[in-house]
Amino acid sequence: MEYFLSLPKDCLSEIFSLTSPKDAGRSSLVSRGFKSIAESDVVWENFLPCDYQQIINISESFLVYSSKKELYFSLCKSPILLDGNKLSFSLDNKTGKKCFMVAPKQLAFSWDPTSRYWGLSYYPESRFSEVAYFPGFRWLDIQGKIASQMLSKQTAYTVYLVFKLAPDAFDGLEIGTSVVRFVNREAEERRKARRIGLLNAQRRDDEWMEIEMGKFFNDAGEDGDVEALLMEIRRRFGIGSLLVQGVEFRPE
Amino acid sequence: MASTTETKQKKMLILKSADNDEFEIEESVGVQSETIKNLVEDGFTFVPLPNVYTKALIKIIDYLKKHANKTDSNDEEIKTFDKDFVNTTFDDLFELVSAANYLHISCLMNMLCQTIADRIKDKSPEAVRKIFHINCDYTPEEEAKIRKANAQAFEGQFDESLD
Numbered sequence: 331m332e333y334f335l336s337l338p339k340d341c342l343s344e345i346f347s348l349t350s351p352k353d354a355g356r357s358s359l360v361s362r363g364f365k366s367i368a369e370s371d372v373v374w375e376n377f378l379p380c381d382y383q384q385i386i387n388i389s390e391s392f393l394v395y396s397s398k399k400e401l402y403f404s405l406c407k408s409p410i411l412l413d414g415n416k417l418s419f420s421l422d423n424k425t426g427k428k429c430f431m432v433a434p435k436q437l438a439f440s441w442d443p444t445s446r447y448w449g450l451s452y453y454p455e456s457r458f459s460e461v462a463y464f465p466g467f468r469w470l471d472i473q474g475k476i477a478s479q480m481l482s483k484q485t486a487y488t489v490y491l492v493f494k495l496a497p498d499a500f501d502g503l504e505i506g507t508s509v510v511r512f513v514n515r516e517a518e519e520r521r522k523a524r525r526i527g528l529l530n531a532q533r534r535d536d537e538w539m540e541i542e543m544g545k546f547f548n549d550a551g552e553d554g555d556v557e558a559l560l561m562e563i564r565r566r567f568g569i570g571s572l573l574v575q576g577v578e579f580r581p582e
Numbered sequence: 583m584a585s586t587t588e589t590k591q592k593k594m595l596i597l598k599s600a601d602n603d604e605f606e607i608e609e610s611v612g613v614q615s616e617t618i619k620n621l622v623e624d625g626f627t628f629v630p631l632p633n634v635y636t637k638a639l640i641k642i643i644d645y646l647k648k649h650a651n652k653t654d655s656n657d658e659e660i661k662t663f664d665k666d667f668v669n670t671t672f673d674d675l676f677e678l679v680s681a682a683n684y685l686h687i688s689c690l691m692n693m694l695c696q697t698i699a700d701r702i703k704d705k706s707p708e709a710v711r712k713i714f715h716i717n718c719d720y721t722p723e724e725e726a727k728i729r730k731a732n733a734q735a736f737e738g739q740f741d742e743s744l745d
Contacts, residue, residue: 337676338683341695348699355735359707359728361716423734 342367347376351402351426374398377426378405379482385419388412402426409457417476418457418576427482427581431492432474434462434574442468453573455537461494462574469564474577475513475557481548486582489558490540493531496571504564510544513555526560538575545582596628597643599636607643611650616686631685638674638681641667645690668697672713672745706740713744 346354346368354377357368367373375398379385382405386393391410395401402421409420409431416436420429434450439462441448453461464470472491481487489510509523524544531541543558558577565572593609595618612629613619621629631639648663668675679694702710711718720728729736 337680341679341683341691344691344695345699345702348696349703352735353703353705355732356707356740357710358732358735359720359725360710360714361719364710364714364716365728 339367343370343372346373350424351377352424369397369399371398374402377402379421379426379428385412386410389419390415411458415458422581425581427485428480429578429580430476430480431457431576431578432476433458433576434460436474437462437574437577438473440471442470444468456575458576464572464574466570467565467572469562470572471559471561472563472574472577473557473559475555476579478512478548478553478556479551481551481556481579482581483548483551486545486547487556487579488545488582489543489556490578490580491543491560492534492538492540492575492578494538494573494575496573506563507561508543508559509561510546510556510558512546512553513557514553540578543577594627595622597639598628598630599634599639600632601636603636603639605639605643607646608650611643611646614646614649614687616688617684633684634681635677638677641674641678642681642685642687642690646687649689664693668693672698672701676714701745704741706742709740709742709744 346357349357351374354368354373358365360368378398378401382401389410389412393401393404393410395404405419405421406423407420409418409429411418416433418431418433420431421427422429435458439448441464448462448464448467450460451463452459453463474489506526507523508526526541526543531539534540541560543560546556548556556579558579563572594606595609595612597605597607597612597618599605609622609627613622618629634642645663645667648660652660675694675698679691679698682690682694702713705713710716718725
């Protein structure tokens, strides 16, 4: 018996919606009939975050898509900008969970007062078209935060600093201290601070570098702001430039 | 006394399967199905189910009876029952999901769809074809095109098993 033909279309869409974007993508190869369901908007609507429409509505970025599946992959590949370019939004490819990057103008920096002036510079290779540019410094602290209710619920997040080192006169970054915590639980989470090796930075697909600042679990999104701090980033001789694209909150 | 017995007397329904078997069940058990509930509200006590075969109907009546007796204390027991209920072949699951859909029993539908979804996750397209008894209707060129368009979905190893 051809069960596929006897099963109501609603049941099949329901079943696909409960698999994953990857499973649905592969199901297109099963047959023409399967493909029409596996690519339907009903199914892909379920893979998108439930508040995706609100997020798109407040974005300044221009989005063109002909189906929910196309929208899903567009949001995975090309982040959109929100809130006057203070934040970027994208989706995690595998799970469809929400990923945000806080722009340099929303980050707080403190640095060695004897260092040369730093500032926001135009930089076309950044998604925000600008970076925080540090021409030279002996030490630097970076703080970024986001409201936990914006993030996907019941999800483990990792926070990264996304940066580049100018190739000129590079003298290496040294160990810093990082902490990721809920602001309203600051006291109890102070001990979470840990030393991180800045030499362990990874190269990203977009050619930027990233370094892990820490992890947290977003339960119901009712814990207020989450802040990520990276303190005492040191440069041995205080020369060479650092470019910061942002602080990214990404599902694990 | 007579009136007391009468009020205690449970209202009964007769369900008739697609292969003409009849089953008598309590109305309170049957109305968990929206389809049956609507018929009962219209005064029917004899319910023909031309889309539900005996084999699936027996299992579904079992399910409805178990869930009609849900209390605060037998939560674990029902969980175990549900787990056994879905521990069957794909063909049985498809038959059940079709019947549950026709009968509009939403909690059963959700459970069956979730079970099927969990079991086809990570399967290769070839395995999915066999499970759903589908013949591939693509030309090799079309197949290559779909693989290319969904390249990420085909990265890695997939499950070829049929259970």
